[in-house]
Amino acid sequence: MKLYLLSLGCAKNSVxxxxxxxxxxSAGAEIVPTPExxxxxxxxxxGF
Structure with a gap:
């Protein structure tokens, strides 16, 4: 499965x-650089 992750918010959220x-x-997903x-x-x- 190809996944895109968008992280918004604070520094802890980035971590x-x-x-x-x-x-x-590690579960086998392929991380891709764009949502397309x-x-x-x-x-x-x-949430802060």
Whole structure:
């Protein structure tokens, strides 16, 4: 599966996104640089 991740918000959110990307890659996902290339897009936002 090809995934695109957009991370919005604070610095902690960026760290969380990097951790999530690592987990997704280790599960076999291919991370792509643009949403147009992706099968699925994930938007990670900050609530603060």
């Amino acid at each position: 969380d996104s990097e951790h999530l990307l690592g987990l997704l890659e 290339e992706a099968d699925t897009a994930i938007v990670n936002t900050c």
